[in-house]
Amino acid sequence: MRANNMPLARVMTAVVTIAVVMMTSLLSLHAHAGLTIEITSGRNDPIAIAVVPFDGADGLQEDVQNIISNDLRFSGFFMPVAKENVGYPIKSRSELHYRDWRKFNVPYVLFGQFTNSGGAYRLSYELHDVLGEKPILVRTLAGPTHQLRDIAHAVSDSVYETVTGIPGVFSTKILFVQDLKKGNKRYRLMHADADGGRETVLFSSDEPILSPTWSNDRRQIAYVSFETSRPAIYTQDLATGSRTRVTQFKGLNGAPAFSPDDKSLALVLSKDGNPEIYTLELQSGKLRRITNHFAIDTEPNWSHDGKHIIFTSSRGGSPQVYRVGLASKRVERLTFEGDYNARPRLTPDGESLVMVHRREGVFHIATQNMKTGDMRILTETWLDESPSVAPNGAMLLYATQSRNKGVLAAVSLDLGIKVKLPSKEGDVREPAWSPFPQKSQ
Amino acid sequence: MKHVISAGLTIAIHLIVLALLTVQWQQKTPPFKKPEINYVRAELVTLKSQTLEKQEKESPKIVDLTKQRQEQERQKKLEQAKRKKAADKKRQKELADKKAAEQKAENARKKAEQEKKLQEELTRKNEAKAFEEALAAEGQALEVAQTLEQEYEAIAMSYEAAIRQRIAMNWDRMPNARNGMECTLSIRLVPTGRVVSVAVVKSSGNLHFDDEAKKAVQRAEQFPELIGIEAEIFERYFRELTFVFRPEDLRR
Numbered sequence: 001m002r003a004n005n006m007p008l009a010r011v012m013t014a015v016v017t018i019a020v021v022m023m024t025s026l027l028s029l030h031a032h033a034g035l036t037i038e039i040t041s042g043r044n045d046p047i048a049i050a051v052v053p054f055d056g057a058d059g060l061q062e063d064v065q066n067i068i069s070n071d072l073r074f075s076g077f078f079m080p081v082a083k084e085n086v087g088y089p090i091k092s093r094s095e096l097h098y099r100d101w102r103k104f105n106v107p108y109v110l111f112g113q114f115t116n117s118g119g120a121y122r123l124s125y126e127l128h129d130v131l132g133e134k135p136i137l138v139r140t141l142a143g144p145t146h147q148l149r150d151i152a153h154a155v156s157d158s159v160y161e162t163v164t165g166i167p168g169v170f171s172t173k174i175l176f177v178q179d180l181k182k183g184n185k186r187y188r189l190m191h192a193d194a195d196g197g198r199e200t201v202l203f204s205s206d207e208p209i210l211s212p213t214w215s216n217d218r219r220q221i222a223y224v225s226f227e228t229s230r231p232a233i234y235t236q237d238l239a240t241g242s243r244t245r246v247t248q249f250k251g252l253n254g255a256p257a258f259s260p261d262d263k264s265l266a267l268v269l270s271k272d273g274n275p276e277i278y279t280l281e282l283q284s285g286k287l288r289r290i291t292n293h294f295a296i297d298t299e300p301n302w303s304h305d306g307k308h309i310i311f312t313s314s315r316g317g318s319p320q321v322y323r324v325g326l327a328s329k330r331v332e333r334l335t336f337e338g339d340y341n342a343r344p345r346l347t348p349d350g351e352s353l354v355m356v357h358r359r360e361g362v363f364h365i366a367t368q369n370m371k372t373g374d375m376r377i378l379t380e381t382w383l384d385e386s387p388s389v390a391p392n393g394a395m396l397l398y399a400t401q402s403r404n405k406g407v408l409a410a411v412s413l414d415l416g417i418k419v420k421l422p423s424k425e426g427d428v429r430e431p432a433w434s435p436f437p438q439k440s441q
Numbered sequence: 442m443k444h445v446i447s448a449g450l451t452i453a454i455h456l457i458v459l460a461l462l463t464v465q466w467q468q469k470t471p472p473f474k475k476p477e478i479n480y481v482r483a484e485l486v487t488l489k490s491q492t493l494e495k496q497e498k499e500s501p502k503i504v505d506l507t508k509q510r511q512e513q514e515r516q517k518k519l520e521q522a523k524r525k526k527a528a529d530k531k532r533q534k535e536l537a538d539k540k541a542a543e544q545k546a547e548n549a550r551k552k553a554e555q556e557k558k559l560q561e562e563l564t565r566k567n568e569a570k571a572f573e574e575a576l577a578a579e580g581q582a583l584e585v586a587q588t589l590e591q592e593y594e595a596i597a598m599s600y601e602a603a604i605r606q607r608i609a610m611n612w613d614r615m616p617n618a619r620n621g622m623e624c625t626l627s628i629r630l631v632p633t634g635r636v637v638s639v640a641v642v643k644s645s646g647n648l649h650f651d652d653e654a655k656k657a658v659q660r661a662e663q664f665p666e667l668i669g670i671e672a673e674i675f676e677r678y679f680r681e682l683t684f685v686f687r688p689e690d691l692r693r
Contacts, residue, residue: 034681035597037605040689042612042657044506077616107656131659165617165649337503351693364507367692373501376692380507394616414616414692416506 044415046079047163049108050101054123055089056114062148064123064155068110071156071170071195074419075395076412078160081106089113093126093135101130110159120144123151127159137162149197169390170194173434174397175202175212175221176408180426189223191238194390194433196408196421203236203243211255212432215262221432222246222256222265233267235282246280259302266290266300266309277311277324290324291331297322299343304350310334312342321355335368337375346370347393347413348435354389354396354413356381365396367413378416388433389413399429455579504690596671597678603666608684612657615649620691622647624654628682632675634667642683654686 051069065083072078081104090096090111101109112125120142127137137158141151150171157168172194180186185204189212192199203209207226214221222235232248233256247253251270258265265280277290277300291297295315302309303323310323321335321344335341340358347354350370357366357377365378365387387398393413400409402420406427409420625643628636639658644651667679 034683035601035678036683036685037601037608038685038687039605039608039612039657040687042609042614042688042690044509045613047613105660107660131656164615165647166615337501369501369693371693375501375503377503377505377507392616414614416510 046073046077046415046417047108048081048104048106049078049110049159050081050086050106052086052109052111053089054112054114054125055091056116057089060114060121060148061145062152064114064148064152067149067152067195067197068156068159071153071168072159074195074410074421075160075168075170076410076415076417076419077164077394096128098128098130098133107131108159108163110155112155121148121151123155125155127162149193153193153195164394166394167392167436169392169395169433169436172391172436173218174388174408175214175432175434176399176428177209177212177430178424178426178428179208179406186426189221190428196424199424202238202241210430212430213256213258214432214434215258216260216435217262217438218434220262222258224254224256233265235265246282246285255299257300257302260304260306266302268298268300277309279309279326290326290329301344301346303346304348310344310346310353312344321353334370336373337368341366343387345387345389345396347389348391349393352393352413354387356387365398365411365416376416378413379411379418388431390433391436397431397433399431502689593671593674593677596674600664600666600670600679604664604682607661607664607666608657611660612686613653614688614691615653617647618650618653618688618691619693620688622650623685623687624651626654626658626684626686628658628684630664630667630675630679630682632667632670632672634664634679636662636664645686650686654684657686658684 049072051065051072053065057064069080069083072080085104090109091113096109096111101107107130109128109130110125111128112123115122115124121144122140122142124140125138126135128134129136139158141154143151153170156170160166160168160170170193174192174194174196176190176192178188178190180188185206187205187207187209188201189203189209190199191202202221203223203225205225205227207229209226210224210231212221212223219239220235220237222233224231225234226232228248230248231253233246233253234243235246236243246256246265247267247269249269249271252268252275254268254275256265256267259279263282265282267278267280268275269278270276272289274294275296275298276292277297279288279290280286290300290309291311291313293313293315295313297311297313297315299312300309301311307327308323308325310321312319313322314320315322316333318339319342320333321341322331322333324331334344334353335355335357338357338359340363341355343356345354346352347367353368353370355366355368357364357375359377363381365381367376367378368374381398381400387396389396390410396411396413398409398411399406400420401407402409402423405423406429407420407423408428408431409418411418622645623643624641624645627638627640627642629638631637636658639655641651641655645654664679667675670679
């Protein structure tokens with residue numbers, strides 16, 4: 001009995017061992033590799049950035065730190081840390097303490113040093129990623145005193161592009177109309193930096209000026225002027241200042257827009273009865289009627305490829321955005337949400353339609369995806385003039401009222417953050433954002 | 442000796458049955474051959490998905506940032522109120538704790554005495570009987586394990602929502618981000634909920650996008666809701682996490 005028991009016991013031990021091994025291996029197969037979590041929405045807030053005062057910037061003619069902070073704030077994408085909280089100039093990398101900035105939830109820090117040699121300034125600057133604890137932009141710029149604003153805007157552009165991956169627009173220009181509301185030549189067509197700085201007068205008149213717009217090569221502009229007491233469309237060469245009257249038909253002459261190749265203008269004329277969309281070949285003066293409807297057709301905009309014109313029409317009973325093929329003249333309705341969609345603008349990539357949209361009785365700036373029709377409602381608005389899209393397609397400039405004055409404001413198309421530009425004398429309206437300078441220049 | 446063998450056998454059989462049940466008899470039944478009817482079914486399914494797609498096309502998605510911002514403000518206020526309430530509660534609790542501590546010390550002394558008596562009684566009990574009881578309990582173990590599994594999963598899911606929200610609150614999207622871009626990150630946590638490593642497992646192809654996904658996790662830093670979670674659940678579901686960043690609320 002005892003002799004028999006021993007092998008049996010061994011068998012039993014083996015069986016138990018196998019069972020235990022099986023159990024553990026099966027359980028380990030069963031062990032989870034953790035959860036998978038999908039994140040499909042995120043924050044829509046501006047990103048904090050510290051613009052530390054530049055070393056050696058005391059006594060400069062321009063407050064470079066201030067210009068950069070304002071540029072970045074104006075983009076709607078950044079929220080610069082308040083001046084009193086950014087501390088003293090950082091003279092070298094060893095003085096930058098990532099932990100301090102991290103504690104205050106500031107993910108980006110910009111600092112630099114100015115040196116002056118014989119009237120020319122040299123600025124060396126660095127942008128640091130606080131979470132990654134490393135510099136992500138190190139650059140040096142140089143220029144004379146009168147280019148300090150250019151230097152500041154170039155810094156803003158490089159910071160914006162480094163963080164967002166798309167070009168900044170702070171070195172581009174804007175047009176707007178100013179109404180001084182008194183005196184001779186109270187209406188002025190103005191040219192300025194994108195932040196409203198360094199303004200110059202391009203044209204002034206005792207009669208209203210409307211709808212300024214840029215050619216795509218940035219060499220000329222077009223606008224409506226009432227200088228002869230009747231509306232007429234003019235083009236003006238920016239380098240020479242020479243002006244050409246291109247239309248002065250009976251009735252309305254309005255809303256000029258350069259074609260992508262700058263050879264034609266789209267415009268609104270009411271010479272045949274009611275407002276319709278036309279195109280005008282600038283070289284030959286050849287006029288083509290594009291729309292033909294008893295309702296009002298207005299606010300023409302060229303598609304990216306120059307084959308379509310997008311416009312607002314009341315043909316469906318309420319203002320909505322339509323598209324017409326220049327070859328086929330076929331008209332197609334683009335907007336269906338809400339009882340009012342107007343002031344259409346295409347973003348430079350042609351992917352989004354920006355417009356003033358009314359729903360539940362409230363006006364909004366909204367974007368509509370041209371492919372899917374998906375909409376984003378950015379912000380409530382009282383704007384009454386054409387918004388103008390920045391050349392990087394990320395911002396919109398528009399005219400609004402502040403303390404009973406017409407002022408300019410910007411809104412970021414992705415985050416819907418609104419920022420007002422400093423107000424100017426009189427009323428300011430009808431902003432037009434320039435394209436980017438062409439690469440060859 | 443006989444007892445030992447039979448006990449060993451019983452344990453072994455139990456373990457094997459448990460193991461087999463865990464694997465759930467993957468090849469339980471031979472594949473059942475379905476007749477022609479299969480075809481009709483497939484068509485119905487296709488039809489259904491087509492109508493769904495059509496419906497989606499007819500009603501484009503509308504994201505209202507103004508409403509979102511109002512909601513954000515509301516949440517912020519709620520959070521503040523919650524924090525204040527928690528602070529008040531903590532203060533009250535500290536007071537109560539102090540009183541309770543004295544009472545507790547007295548109770549503990551009494552309890553220790555009782556336990557000592559119980560322990561002595563237990564050792565006196567029949568060992569064979571205890572063994573049989575243990576075996577009976579094991580019979581129920583499988584059932585218990587299954588309910589426990591479900592319970593664990595439910596608990597894990599409730600934490601998942603909180604984690605998702607914390608990440609979303611920290612996720613900045615750049616203007617070159619597009620709906621449908623996808624970046625997968627692998628994250629390791631320690632039991633305090635603190636993030637100890639973040640790695641890109643699958644890139645979106647856009648470095649800025651990947652970077653912002655990583656930053657969302659780095660900025661979140663810690664998931665304090667996981668403090669105090671059962672160790673078993675933490676190990677199973679949260680020690681290693683996979684995050685898939687795929688925006689659906691962007692302009693394009």
